Amino acid sequence: MRKYDRKRVLVTGGAGFLGSHLCERLVADGDDVLCVDNFYTGSKENIAALICHPRFELLRHDVTFPLYVEVDEIYNLACPASPVHYQSDPVQTTKTSLHGAINLLGLAKRVRARILQASTSEVYGDPDSHPQGESYWGHVNPVGPRACYDEGKRCAETLFMDYHRQHDVDVRIARIFNTYGPRMHPADGRVVSNFITQALAGEPLTLYGDGSQTRSFCYVEDLIDGLVRLMASDAAGTPVNLGNPCESTMREIATRVLAATGSLSAIEARPLPEDDPRQRCPDITLARTLLHWSPSTDLAEGLQRTIAYFIARLGLAAVDTSDAHRPRRAVVS
């Protein structure tokens, strides 16, 4: 493709878990990619394979400050996503969602770029409607410890819709449900990475509450494909759920991780965090219809790939899971 035919795509939060996979996909698709990140939870390691690529650029920048660049499309992923990290500096989390959205929408308006917001199933809060469809307005505690994230993302959606209606900005809103896979940080704090690193280290798996709460886990590659399809679609100004509708309890996830790693770790009960949603499962009818998208990686396969990633990253030797009597211990080489 000639230089002036290529799309210039900005990915904020591009050095994070999802962002780095998205940058890789866009570069592979032939786009020019500008990755913007302040490395709050992301790292250069995540984008190490792209750093020398001629169609990839990296800019250290905090999206709460204005950004003047010339691009054709913007994916706004900048925001910590793990409860541990977004609650450790809640004011900065809200600023990132709100000031970040305003700055990037201002940029999109000036350069007439299409812009996609990485929103979240957390806009539904602790849902009293199940599964969650896009027309459900949610059940969010506005003053609880999760509010910096939930309300920040809700208000960002409001800003996206108002820039669309008031300034005719071409917006897309993806409501992303729990996603997992390679490049989650070992200290990310979310359940899949916690359980896998604990199982591989032979440490107890920390199960919060009685483990009956549910989530629906989507493999990263499937999710990225959904984001790219949504950006390319004509779904302007319509929030779209992206996730895997296969729902599991957290106790089931712990049991699956133990079986898949061959670990003999115990499962240890810990207190349930405040406002932890009881159940979550996406209704993806809209994504199926509008984007012809649905996830294709099942949980067993996705967990195997994620476990293989952590084994390599932590410098461990793989264990034969048929040898159920051998306890799994971390052996850092």
Ligand code: NAD
């Ligand atoms: P992540 O924490 O790995 O990535 C977030 C990235 O944003 C990091 O690289 C971080 O350094 C960067 N960042 C944070 N604040 C910033 C700021 N002020 N300026 C510039 N960069 C900043 O999380 P993730 O799982 O990759 O999530 C990416 C996006 O997707 C987030 O917006 C998150 O809310 C959304 N999302 C993710 C999930 C999921 O399950 N992974 C679910 C729903 C929504």
Ligand code: UDP
């Ligand atoms: N902005 C930016 N890059 C641009 C254009 C705007 O970061 O290329 C920021 C700028 O800080 C501005 C915000 O986006 O305050 C909102 O822009 P908008 O044009 O909507 O409003 P205004 O400039 O009137 O505040």
Ligand code: UDP
């Ligand atoms: N969870 C758990 N043990 C952990 C981490 C999380 O049991 O070590 C639970 C948590 O209470 C929640 C679910 O797993 O019910 C998903 O948590 P995560 O932080 O991954 O995502 P979110 O709550 O944002 O959906």
